[in-house]
Amino acid sequence: MTRELLWVSLPDQRARREVYWMSRMPQTHVTALAREAPDGEITWVPTTYTRPIKRFIEAGAFAWARGVGDQDPAAYDWVASLELCSLVTGQASRWRRAARGRGGRVRQAVITWENLPDQPLYRLPPYQQAVDSCRDADLLLCMVDAARDHLLANGFDDERIRVVKPGVDTTAFTPPTEPIAEPRVVFCSPLAPNKGIDRVLDAMAIVRRSVPEARLAVAGRGPLQGLVEAAAADPARGVDFVGSLPPAQVPGFLRTGAVFTTAPRPTWKWTEQLGLAYLEAMACGLPVVTTVCGTNDEAVSPGNALVADDVEALADALVTMLQDPARRATVGAANHAHVLAEHDLATQCARMGAAFADFE
Template identity: 25%
Template sequence: MPSIHPPIGRIGYVLKRYPRFSETFIVNEILAHEAVGQEIDIFALRPADEAHYQDILGRVRASVTHLKDRFCGPDPVWDRMIRARDLVPGAWDALAQIDGIASGQDVAQALELAIAIRARGITHLHAHFGTVAASVTRLAAAMADVSWSFTAHAKDIYHQYETPQHLDLKLQDADVTITVSDYNLAYLQKTHDVGKLVRIYNGLDLTRFQYAPPRMEATEILAVGRLVEKKGFHILVEAIKLMVEAGHTPSCTIIGSGEERDDLAAQITNSRLGEYVRLEGPRPQSEVIEAMRGAAVLACPCVIGADGNRDGLPTVLVEAMALGLPVVSTNVVGIPELVRDRKTGLIVPDGDPQALADALVSMAQDPALRASLSKAARNLIEAEYDVTVSASALRCLWAEAIARQSNTKRSAA
């Protein structure tokens, strides 16, 4: 077991929304920091828009500050500028150097965040996703003269946004950028002018995901995730149809909610698959874990969306593999780093329902394959996806960034 980096100062996490039902990887990370005594403050830039919340949220001790995100006229921004004049003198210089990419809303929230940084003694800011959270973090860190970093995932890297997100500028300005797969790292290095860029996999609390060999009598095909195009659940439904037409009697449960629910329900009805496929809606993580323990295989048929959106490395795959549930997924972005074909799972081409159907049938009919994939998958998770280790690596990078910032200040004094 590698040595664990100790707590460092006080860290501010900047997130677009908190909590988000689908972003358990952020909660896992925060909990891992808190487990070693790391002080965390969470700042949310937009109201939470979730109807359901994960049960692990109650374990987070960090305070959550929802920064005001709606302003009427210039007065609220001006009020923040007046407050910053005495509390954050560097804000004036930072504002004078704005390069035209920040909106008025970003500036107002950055001012409020910079004031909180000074008041709470925060020594480093970390954002998740290279969009608005990184925009506000970048500006607030410059105003308060602290170091900053962000984690780039997938949508923020590959999605074609109507409004430019200036990812190049953030990659250059951040003290360090983290991304969650080697695929992402290679892509960013090839397509952007990057500064310090490091790959750290999204980790999992393995004490909550105890391994058990796959149940040989299980038959259920399970899928878990937001009902959006990039998850590829429409491909899964088509694969189930092909299995039925070939004489099989599959049973498939899809857990999750999202904008594609009505389309999926219509697809199931039109294909006469009502007795084979069930849309269960969202479930708390404890119920998802229970469903995984009873299933035969997890189907994660990710695709690249029409707008370029795609999954980087779905947390649900890490969870299933940690528990011992065999998985079938696709060759999208960083997934093959985790699901290594016929070693830790089965990989099929994205958007290919026949290949997906064949893989699901193979998994169901070959108990020896399921057992070998299950054990190898758990070994990989223990070696590379332990959140204790990934959070420690993140703290190490923060400590280096804080030290460089301190050295710069001493040199300038």
Template identity: 30%
Template sequence: MTADRWQEALFDVPPSPDENLISLPTLFTGRNNAFLYRANLRRILLQARPDVLHIEQEPVSLVMVQWLFAARGLPIKITFFIWENLARRLSPLQRWIEGLTLNQAKGCIAGNTEAANLLRAKGFSGKIVVSPILGIDSTKSHSEPRSGKGKFTVGFVGRLVREKGIRVLNEAVRGLDARLLAVGKGPESVNGEVTGGVRPEQVNDYLRQMDVLVLPSLTTPKWKEQFGRVLIEAMACGLPVIGSNSGAIPETIGDTGLIVPEGDVAALRAAIVRLKDDAKLRAELSRRGLERVKRWSHETIAKELMGLWQSI
């Protein structure tokens, strides 16, 4: 069951046709934690009679309350998903919703280790699996070699906003004999080529034009990087990666790339130059990345999720 349409940062997402998919109208469409379904959810559950209801929402979201009350009294075990890796101050309403969720849910899928640790600190006693859910299609060939011709290309994929470290990246690349390619859109300016918003299926075509992918995210009082999916997309293309130490970036990269202190222009510049000048290091990081990304294949993630649902 899903919304009949959704608004992502770069494009609208309609539901894909599927006989097992029920698309429902919503109020406040596109507001991640503040939308509601305009449907009788209890009737749907009574008809579907699931053993497990997985709610792909943060434990403070309004739609969580809808599902919790719809499932009340039914023999259904509930699980949910969480990205949140900051101990933010919650409103009284959010605290109430979170309390209901943590009390009724039997399991959780956490997108990163920090999120899992925060849940434990709040007293959640259910089973937790750490998995980003957003995996890589291993049936497709990703790792096509680049020609290596032309100017060394430093790439970025994502929203062009301040917290993604665009200004830091601009300064780090300034004056280098390198091309900066940014795939995305947003209010921040880029001292290089900008593609604008692209469809997800187009991202790999741009990644294959790059020699290194950089994710220089900056922590803010309300957000820090929760996974960095573009990092695993780059790894799957055999692309070396550089990331800041914001949030879950080091957890995602592991030993397959270079980590620099967030906001440190000199350190980021040095990392870019190091990879630019060392083809052997680029090749080694590419090899490690291709191996590491296997843990995020759709097949691997599906086994982890089924393991959770079968164990509760």
């Protein structure tokens, strides 16, 4: 018997994330309302959005999907969406209630990464209305342990909560055949202030005083792209910018590095929740050097370098890792083993399916 799941996407849903994981759950078929065609074996219903603002974090949450009400409740077992306060979650809640009012059997799941118990958006309408609308959702699926804590702090029923951390494709994200000897640092994340590419650039300038041959390779796009392009244009900076990479090219890019780095820092409504980029780099056998932010310690295991939010501290940790090939090899091997054991994609998707089955 196949589980039929309707996914109501955010307008800027990233590929091969939540909806893709849902489609990889055993005996599950997903229909996705989305602006762009999703990856995977998913039935796509092209959708447009009412989106009054387009700023970074509000951009996804503050948007309504057109056509939710056109879906036939008799065709689905579940409706699912991302994050409590997103307006599409409110839409999913209303659609599910209307279906049940007509004798339908649709259940609701909300996927959440949120790790701030006092998330300020929850106090602002219409975000607050979306949160309240899903208090009786059947399943609250948390991607990090801290998300469960935040749900409990906000009065959600613990019996409806399950925690299943995300997986990465460990057949694609694999270590290189030979260790990278060159002191090459890789950054693969959005080029935005909250991911700290500006601090990484500053830290690398310090690193090159001790390790003159060190280079930084940057993949991504975002509002700070100009800073990266300017650094790459200066031969003295040792920066290589490859732009935004399609998903299939990310594993190969990571395998060119000796160390992976980011430098996240919180905003008024966000802190690092897990960081899939860490897991992908770790699966490729890279040690990680990053700043402590939010709950990224749930991804970055001991042996890697989690340092204070300080350019000098970041630079010192990078120098230490770059100058110690034996440590890099040891930490990298442990990282690869950790991801295989705890974040293999097929295994984690099966665990997500088991969470849904708990309520069926």
